[in-house]
Amino acid sequence: MGKQIKYMLDEDKIPKKWYNIQADLPTPLDPPINPKTKNPVEPEDLAPIFPMELIKQEISTDRWIPIPEEVREVYRLWRPTPLYRARRLEEALETPAKMYYNWEGVSPPGSHKPNTSVAQAYYNKKEGNEKITTETGAGQWGSALAFGTMLFGLDAEIYMVSASYDQKPYRKILMETWGANCYPSPSDRTESGREVLKGDPDSPGSLGVAISEAIEIAMKEETTKYALGSVLNYVLLHQTVQGLECKKQFEMIGDYPDHIFGCTGGGSNFAGLFLPFAGDKLRGESDINTAGHDVQDLKITHCEPASCPTLTKGLYLYDHGDAAGYTPYLKMHSLGHSFIPPPIHAGGLRYHGDAPILCKLQKEGVTDAVAFHQNETFKAAHTFAQAEGFVIAPETSHCAKAWIDEALKCKKTGEQKTLLMANSGHGHFDLGAYEAYHKGELIDYEYPKELAEKALAEAPDI
Numbered sequence: 397m398g399k400q401i402k403y404m405l406d407e408d409k410i411p412k413k414w415y416n417i418q419a420d421l422p423t424p425l426d427p428p429i430n431p432k433t434k435n436p437v438e439p440e441d442l443a444p445i446f447p448m449e450l451i452k453q454e455i456s457t458d459r460w461i462p463i464p465e466e467v468r469e470v471y472r473l474w475r476p477t478p479l480y481r482a483r484r485l486e487e488a489l490e491t492p493a494k495m496y497y498n499w500e501g502v503s504p505p506g507s508h509k510p511n512t513s514v515a516q517a518y519y520n521k522k523e524g525n526e527k528i529t530t531e532t533g534a535g536q537w538g539s540a541l542a543f544g545t546m547l548f549g550l551d552a553e554i555y556m557v558s559a560s561y562d563q564k565p566y567r568k569i570l571m572e573t574w575g576a577n578c579y580p581s582p583s584d585r586t587e588s589g590r591e592v593l594k595g596d597p598d599s600p601g602s603l604g605v606a607i608s609e610a611i612e613i614a615m616k617e618e619t620t621k622y623a624l625g626s627v628l629n630y631v632l633l634h635q636t637v638q639g640l641e642c643k644k645q646f647e648m649i650g651d652y653p654d655h656i657f658g659c660t661g662g663g664s665n666f667a668g669l670f671l672p673f674a675g676d677k678l679r680g681e682s683d684i685n686t687a688g689h690d691v692q693d694l695k696i697t698h699c700e701p702a703s704c705p706t707l708t709k710g711l712y713l714y715d716h717g718d719a720a721g722y723t724p725y726l727k728m729h730s731l732g733h734s735f736i737p738p739p740i741h742a743g744g745l746r747y748h749g750d751a752p753i754l755c756k757l758q759k760e761g762v763t764d765a766v767a768f769h770q771n772e773t774f775k776a777a778h779t780f781a782q783a784e785g786f787v788i789a790p791e792t793s794h795c796a797k798a799w800i801d802e803a804l805k806c807k808k809t810g811e812q813k814t815l816l817m818a819n820s821g822h823g824h825f826d827l828g829a830y831e832a833y834h835k836g837e838l839i840d841y842e843y844p845k846e847l848a849e850k851a852l853a854e855a856p857d858i
């Protein structure tokens with residue numbers, strides 16, 4: 397027998413509670429603001445579009461929130477997820493660092509996203525709703541929601557950005573296989589869609605327009621609600637199953653991370669992995685044996701695209717969560733809600749803001765952030781695929797870059813650091829992007845600073 401590579405937990409170790417970092421924040425989060433009244437949002441304001449239980453979770457400061465047994469039953473399909481020691485990559489890099497990654501690509505949709513879509517579908521079903529609407533860009537969130545709604549017998553109506561609908565048909569077929577109805581956005585099914593089509597019948601669409609269409613339907617129909625796949629507190633909460641399992645795996649190994657890396661779009665996958673560790677850091681103690689590591693020394697690094705650099709270049713202010721301006725104002729790092737990022741392949745990282753919880757932790761100095769261009773990230777993903785086999789999502793390639801860089805630094809210094817990467821999903825539907833990389837056709841887009849400045853000038857004065 398060689399050395400151990402995968403660390404697996406039994407199914408009965410699937411967490412029974414989600415971890416809510418709001419209990420451990422040094423000061424409370426700034427509340428979301430109702431754009432009409434300019435006052436903090438009241439639960440009733442959100443009731444037409446979200447189930448009550450999720451609204452409660454959004455504002456809860458309880459440290460632990462029970463995971464319904466029905467949701468844990470579904471999690472059993474792919475959870476607990478494995479923690480890998482990247483021994484082949486360590487050898488290829490000749491690093492003394494210990495490189496670990498948790499692997500969310502084993503879920504049926506192939507990413508971390510069903511950790512929340514399943515929970516959201518469950519609460520909607522429980523509260524008597526019949527249908528969920530949502531938007532999707534490249535289709536990762538849409539397919540995760542289609543999977544979740546199928547399991548609980550709900551309808552799903554998904555607005556997919558028209559450009560992707562035509563260019564990336566496979567995610568759409570996946571959604572349809574799981575029973576969802578998927579429409580190219582702008583569509584003629586909603587007022588917002590028809591308005592855009594009037595101006596440009598061939599509009600390629602945008603996430604902002606697709607969100608408007610999905611929310612419009614949810615507001616019109618009594619038993620239809622809207623679902624969001626990132627950014628909100630309860631989405632991050634549901635994702636903490638990752639970090640909670642991962643801590644148990646490190647306990648099994650007798651190790652604890654020195655440095656955690658993840659890619660951050662809205663921030664849900666990375667938050668899911670690091671929040672339980674960040675809680676240790678905030679409380680100054682861990683519930684597991686940290687094998688001599690001081691929790692205060694833990695470093696946590698967000699990895700984002702240089703062309704959509706929300707944490708490294710954005711301003712920390714109140715802004716809309718969506719381009720259309722339907723959502724409340726959220727306090728976050730933003731490039732402006734009308735900012736349209738360059739068309740990088742990591743579609744999941746093309747978001748103008750970040751989850752308010754993550755922005756707060758960034759401000760408190762609990763985390764830091766770096767930004768990369770797409771060629772260097774695909775180079776890291778290629779190195780990873782050649783050593784470890786798995787072809788990772790273009791989003792994930794951003795943290796692979798930082799993780800590998802740190803391992804190479806350890807090679808110079810001789811440090812045996814424990815480096816953990818959030819491996820959020822596979823890239824099997826993104827092979828076109830890999831092809832472009834292999835052919836040398838990937839563009840490293842500059843950050844469109846003027847566009848962001850213009851968009852930020854429209855941010856509300858609060």
Ligand SMILES: *Cc1c(COP(=O)(O)O)cnc(C)c1O
Pocket residue numbers: 507508509536537625626627659660661662663664665666744745789791792820821822
């Ligand atoms: C959607 C997605 C992301 C980005 O979203 P976050 O909310 O920032 O996690 C990252 N990786 C994968 C594989 C995704 O599908």
